[in-house]
Amino acid sequence: MISIKDKLIHAERQQHHNENLRHCMWQLRDIFYDAEDVIDDFKCEALRKQDAINHPNTNSSKVRFLASCCTCLPLSFSLRMAYKIKAINRRLGELATEWNSFDLRQCSDNRHVFGRETISFVDSSYVIGRDEDKENIISMLIKPSEDRNVPIIPIVGIGGLGKTTLAQLVYNDARITSLFPLQIWICVSEEFDVSRLLKLIIQSVNKGERCDDSTLDALQARLRSLLNNKKFLLQNHCHHSEFEVASIMSSIPSYKLEGLPLEDSLALFTKWAFNDGDEKHYPNLIRIGEEIVKKCKGVPLAVRTLGSLLFKKTDESDWIYIRESEIWRLEQNENDILPVLKLSYNYLTSHLQRCLAFLSLYKKDEIYYSDQVIRLWLANGLLEHPKQNQEWEDVGKRYLNELLSRCLIQKERDFGLYFTFKMHDLVHDLALDVSQKECKIVNSETETVDENVRHLLLLCDEKLVEVPRVLEEMKNVRTIIIQDALVESKTIHEAVINLCVSNFKYLRALELRDSPLTALPNSIGTLKHLRDFDLDGCTNILELPRSFDKLRSLQSLNLGDTGLKQLPDSVQRLIELRHLVLTIKATHLKEIRAGCWTSLQYLELGWCSKLHCLPEGMQYLKSLRTLVLSHCFELVSLPRSLKFLTKLEHLQIVSCHQMNLKMEPEEEEDKDLQLSLKTLLLDKLYALTALPQLLLQGSSSTLQQLQISWCPNLSVLPAWLLNLTSIHELEIKGCFNLSALPEGIDRLTNLRELTIHGCPELSKRYIQNGGEDWHKIAHIQKMEMEE
Numbered sequence: 001m002i003s004i005k006d007k008l009i010h011a012e013r014q015q016h017h018n019e020n021l022r023h024c025m026w027q028l029r030d031i032f033y034d035a036e037d038v039i040d041d042f043k044c045e046a047l048r049k050q051d052a053i054n055h056p057n058t059n060s061s062k063v064r065f066l067a068s069c070c071t072c073l074p075l076s077f078s079l080r081m082a083y084k085i086k087a088i089n090r091r092l093g094e095l096a097t098e099w100n101s102f103d104l105r106q107c108s109d110n111r112h113v114f115g116r117e118t119i120s121f122v123d124s125s126y127v128i129g130r131d132e133d134k135e136n137i138i139s140m141l142i143k144p145s146e147d148r149n150v151p152i153i154p155i156v157g158i159g160g161l162g163k164t165t166l167a168q169l170v171y172n173d174a175r176i177t178s179l180f181p182l183q184i185w186i187c188v189s190e191e192f193d194v195s196r197l198l199k200l201i202i203q204s205v206n207k208g209e210r211c212d213d214s215t216l217d218a219l220q221a222r223l224r225s226l227l228n229n230k231k232f233l234l235q236n237h238c239h240h241s242e243f244e245v246a247s248i249m250s251s252i253p254s255y256k257l258e259g260l261p262l263e264d265s266l267a268l269f270t271k272w273a274f275n276d277g278d279e280k281h282y283p284n285l286i287r288i289g290e291e292i293v294k295k296c297k298g299v300p301l302a303v304r305t306l307g308s309l310l311f312k313k314t315d316e317s318d319w320i321y322i323r324e325s326e327i328w329r330l331e332q333n334e335n336d337i338l339p340v341l342k343l344s345y346n347y348l349t350s351h352l353q354r355c356l357a358f359l360s361l362y363k364k365d366e367i368y369y370s371d372q373v374i375r376l377w378l379a380n381g382l383l384e385h386p387k388q389n390q391e392w393e394d395v396g397k398r399y400l401n402e403l404l405s406r407c408l409i410q411k412e413r414d415f416g417l418y419f420t421f422k423m424h425d426l427v428h429d430l431a432l433d434v435s436q437k438e439c440k441i442v443n444s445e446t447e448t449v450d451e452n453v454r455h456l457l458l459l460c461d462e463k464l465v466e467v468p469r470v471l472e473e474m475k476n477v478r479t480i481i482i483q484d485a486l487v488e489s490k491t492i493h494e495a496v497i498n499l500c501v502s503n504f505k506y507l508r509a510l511e512l513r514d515s516p517l518t519a520l521p522n523s524i525g526t527l528k529h530l531r532d533f534d535l536d537g538c539t540n541i542l543e544l545p546r547s548f549d550k551l552r553s554l555q556s557l558n559l560g561d562t563g564l565k566q567l568p569d570s571v572q573r574l575i576e577l578r579h580l581v582l583t584i585k586a587t588h589l590k591e592i593r594a595g596c597w598t599s600l601q602y603l604e605l606g607w608c609s610k611l612h613c614l615p616e617g618m619q620y621l622k623s624l625r626t627l628v629l630s631h632c633f634e635l636v637s638l639p640r641s642l643k644f645l646t647k648l649e650h651l652q653i654v655s656c657h658q659m660n661l662k663m664e665p666e667e668e669e670d671k672d673l674q675l676s677l678k679t680l681l682l683d684k685l686y687a688l689t690a691l692p693q694l695l696l697q698g699s700s701s702t703l704q705q706l707q708i709s710w711c712p713n714l715s716v717l718p719a720w721l722l723n724l725t726s727i728h729e730l731e732i733k734g735c736f737n738l739s740a741l742p743e744g745i746d747r748l749t750n751l752r753e754l755t756i757h758g759c760p761e762l763s764k765r766y767i768q769n770g771g772e773d774w775h776k777i778a779h780i781q782k783m784e785m786e787e
Helices: 002-006 008-017 019-054 057-070 075-100 130-141 163-171 173-179 194-205 214-226 242-249 262-273 283-295 298-311 316-324 336-344 348-359 370-379 392-405 425-434 467-471 489-504 524-525 546-550 569-571 616-620 640-644 666-671 695-699 719-723 761-766
Strands: 182-188 232-238 411-415 419-422 438-443 455-460 480-484 510-511 533-535 558-559 579-582 600-608 626-630 650-654 679-683 707-708 729-733 755-756 780-785
Touching: 002 008, 002 075, 008 019, 019 075, 130 163, 130 173, 182 194, 194 214, 214 616, 242 336, 262 283, 283 298, 298 336, 336 425, 336 650, 348 370, 348 392, 348 425, 348 438, 348 455, 370 392, 370 419, 370 510, 370 533, 370 558, 419 626, 419 755, 467 489, 480 489, 524 546, 546 569, 616 640, 640 695, 695 719
Parallel strands: 182 232, 438 455, 455 480, 480 510, 510 533, 533 558, 558 579, 579 600, 600 626, 626 650, 650 679, 679 707, 707 729, 729 755, 755 780
Antiparallel strands: 411 419
């Protein structure tokens, strides 16, 4: 394995020209998958024995407890593993012979990414050379229609030219927003579904409110009533053959988008390859860069991707390697930019390459959620081991930031604890190409699935009446995500669960969001390798099966918005759990015992509408970094035991209407607390009159962000707030009775951002150049003040 690894980078670069080498590398990947499974078998056995030692509650577990005193593994397990290990070694030996015949050499791995501040892909300052196109489209929209038909303006051109970006620039222009009071943005995917599109349009008009109408006639009638006599702009992003669609749909000539001129392409490339102004110091690199840009044929996506690839690389050899790469000599169609994207992919580290390939599991134009993606990567062993003082989740965040830096994903919205992002169609094509058929989207029309597929997305549309038979022959599946669940698909979901239990013994991730399932089978406990289990929105599941505690490898469990009455004791025995989202109908959460959930990083209690209090045993969650309490309407206070959670960094409390956070230091030990809170977000806490002094003063040297919104009974900010010397951002919204910031606010010299909205008295006092206390906040760099 060491010998193979030494030459793996050279093999990756050569496989495009050698079919036998490419096949050999696929065999190698298959062997390593099996080796991972063997290692995980040992981990599962160790967890089983550890659980028996910690919880010897039954006669059988007492027997296991005695057996665990012996260092030997059970004989049957040892024999089974020995057979598997010998088989893997034999296959490696056979492959090594062929591997040596390829005359591969050892290459140093110099692939790394220099971080840069990431920006949203609709930021107009990062769009170059499209001003004229933008004005042309706007003039076409403003021009009155000669007939009474709805005008349709198609923007056409090859992939990567920036058609969507141009449309967004037009869509967000102030002239357009004032002309069209109602604006709608939708995506027409490759699977054309009229009902789905009508629901998306209705949802957009109704500000996100879900549309449950089912028949086409009902949807059309509802849409007519919503749009009647209204002037609206409908922006749709279409995957179908653009010229064909344009010729069918529009009487207006298509607006054909051309490639950027060389001058604009070079300006765009320079913007991504250098920090502002640094290019002046490297005229030799600019000369090489111009030759690289010419190969990109004016396609902004290609220019931007290669520019970001060379960011902060000042060695000429790196630039020359890109210019002379064999990728350019691959056979390609006219206007094909996949080779350019492949160049950027080749420069990713091996871990990042696998993570990018995994994203092809989702449909085109999918909105990805960063936290969900990281959990799936972690469940499938795609993250490298964290460095000291880091957690697995930190590694996942770093990977996403690196993909953002390389322009391979595009950030949509930032929600603080997570963000959403999208992937350009052509980057999705790249991910699909390099995933080596490991990821597959299956629907009612799927007839064949490659036996090497390991990650499945199952679309439960109206046409799917049973589980596709091709899935019954598969054995190596590690991920299953069921999407577009319907009430009628309950039997399909039950069949999928049974298939997982019978066929997919090494399943790592199972996502059943919004499933109509009413119960999980007791056999679910046999999925001992399962690490990520998502049951969010399964409102009909009222309890968990007895075997649930056998899922000892679980790292992430999402039971949000379920019908659970109470969380069973068995879930506390899941000692690998790192992420838990929970909805229960009980008034109390069962007491947390010492030694339970010692790995838990993230805990979210949402829509626990009857929950009165949190257990004092939360002090045992020593690894907890994030606590989210959402829509717990009866929750009155936080337990003082939170002061023992020295790793807690993020606390969010939303729509807990009875919550009052008054927590003052009481004991001598409270004065010297060393806590780690970085962000505190309080939203819609209607009973709130005081901030949690105990937690905030204990985090005086770490707290960076404080957000308080829609807390109408908060009338005073305490003087001790000035002790929070590390605070960078303070946001206050909808606090009607708040009339002043603490005296001495100018002493918070690290405060860089201040936002005040919906606080009339407060705004009046600090408004720029007019408020009596404006001079006290004049030093703050960024301010948003709404009178």
